[in-house]
Amino acid sequence: MKSFLTRLISAVFGVIFVLAFWHFGQIRGLKILALLGVMVGGYELVRILFHGVDSLWNRGVFYFFLLCIFTLSCLHPDHAALVFAFFSICFCLMSLLTQKKFANLEALTSFQAKSILGFFYVGLLPSFAVRILDLPQGVLWFSTLLAVVFGGDIGAYIAGVLFGRRKLMPMISPKKTVEGAIGGLLCSMLVGFFFSRLLAQPILPLLILSAATAVVAQFGDLFESQLKRVADVKDSGRIMPGHGGVLDRIDGVLFASPILLFGAILLENRLV
Incomplete structure (x- = not known):
């Protein structure tokens, strides 16, 4: 119960924090918040992926390239894939030229x-x-993304505590259960139904999109758990009591964002 209250209080402060950026900066404020999130999340990722094995120079170059890509x-x-490919190739070439810095x-x-x-x-x-914010009704679609993912997290947590019996993927995340995953999916779809009214979109397509977003978000959560387990760390950081680091909060959002963006583009252009 104490753990749940800690998580709830942190979540409330997190929502207030996001709303404050929206109030003072509107869409630009949310984009600045996203940049801050990537800066902190990138720092946490360095700790997870490299955890003291690689030199400070290598980790610094990685962090700089990551921020450039974002x-x-x-x-x-429209050229995000090209940006990613360009910087990835440049990074590989640079690491080859400095190969003497590596033991073997x-x-x-591996680096x-x-x-x-x-x-x-x-x-x-x-x-x-971030691109979701530039869509027609971009703020509503962005809110849908966050609500579907975080609503699913809450639903999965409650369903897992109340009904959890069968382990989902114990090798990756021992505490996650099949019942929790189903509860999270249903909660996300309920949130999607609510936002279908706000977005003035057909209910069925948005329910399907919410379900797809929720499933992919859960895999995003599992993926980050896999990275942490390999690195032997419990949380990506300690910035949010009860939640861990920034990556622990946005792991599902990262995986789910291209899914919701794709679906939103289809729905806004009446392609489905």
Whole structure:
């Protein structure tokens, strides 16, 4: 109960924090908040992926490239894939030229692979969430993304505590259950139904989109759990009591954002 109250209080302050950026900066404020989130999340990712194995120089270069990918992908969303490819190739070339900094070929290859994964995970994926803000009704669609993902988190937590019996993927996340995942999915769909009224969109397509977004968000949560388990860390950070770090909060949002963006584009253009 104490843990749940801590999580609830942190979540309330998190919502207030987001609303404050919206109040003072509107869409620009939310984009600045996204940049701050990527800056902190990128720092946490360095700790997870490299956890003291690679040199400070290597980690610093990775962090700089990651921020470049995110920033330029937001400024030029139609060329986000090209930005990602360009910086990934440049990074690989740079690491090859500085290969003497690595103990052996395996260390070099591991660093390159982890870095490109990191560029995709915290560099490219969050740019899709920012792009949602530029859609017609962008703020409502962005709110839908957050509400579906976080609503699913709450539903999964409550259903898991009350009904959880069968483990979902114990090797990756021992506490997650099948019942919790189903509860989270149903809660996300309920949120999607509510937002279908606000967005003036057909109920069935938005329910399907909410379900797809929720499922992918749960896999995003599992993916981050996998990274943390390999790195042998419990949380990505300690910035939010009861929730861990920024990545612990937005792992589902990162995976779900391109799904919701794609669905929102289809619905806004009446393609479904």
